[in-house]
Amino acid sequence: MIAPKVEDQYRWRVELSCGCVHEIYTRGKDSFPDDRPVIDPVTNQELPEGESWCMADHRTPSPYRMIVEWTSREVKELPPDPEEPQHGLDQATWSKIRCAEPRSRAYWRVKLACGHVHDSVITDADWRPEQGPELVTAERAAEMRSELEKLWELDGDLTASDENERDHWRRMIDLRWPQPSPEVACYTCRHAYRVTGYQRVGWLIPRTRPAAVPKSPKSPDRRRIEAQLSKIEAEAESLRKRLRELDNGAG
Ligand SMILES: [Zn+2]
Ligand SMILES: [Zn+2]
Secondary structure: OOOOOHHHEEEEEEEEOOOOEEEEEEEOOOOOOOOOOOEOOOOOOEOOOOEEEOOOOOOOOOOEEEEEEEEEEEEEEEOOOOOOOOOOOOHHHHHHHOOOOOEEEEEEEEEEOOOOEEEEEEEEOOOOHHHOOEOOOHHHHHHHHHHHHHHHHOOOOOOHHHHHHHHHHHHHHHOOOOEOOOEEEOOHHHOEEEEEEEEEEEEOOOOOOOOOOOOOOOOHHHHHHHHHHHHHHHHHHHHHHHHHHHHOOOO
């Protein structure tokens, strides 16, 4: 895309539903801030109509959203998982889920229920959406639940982000741990907010004013008297006409 000239940039104040007010530029004063979709800087995809990007950190966890469309995929080769436990898991749990062999995985671009795009949902290389997710047995799900709840009991105060993760894990266990998961955390939702209003600020580079229109040499007072006079003249003319009509016996 060719960048517009700086002299063509028009400034707006845009208010978002998170409460923040940001200044944005449009090309010229006749294009409005919501004329074109805003681009999500993470996925490079358009945000839904009426949303804009707030760069502030509102300290909300990325909410989990349902996947509504599996859009496209790219297969990548991955090395074996490290032996060191990852994701805060203990050695026993990690060794159960760790993948010791190199493998290929599909990285999917998906569309979420919130309207945003997520770029790295990982599945087996040969998995296709029409197959649906794989489930664990009800017994295994119950086992996972009690293992996790025991582990979580040891933790003290929870942050909003911890709660968000735990709620997700619990929902997934209720569904017998579907793989791939039907929901993913949407980072875009942390930054995309609805535009609630905008206001003109002016040209980025103030325009030179056109030469001032010369003031009418007539003072307001003179104009008022002239108007009064022409009104009286019109009335006089109409009275004269009436008289002529009477003289001619028409009235
Ligand atoms: Zn904000
Ligand atoms: Zn979202």
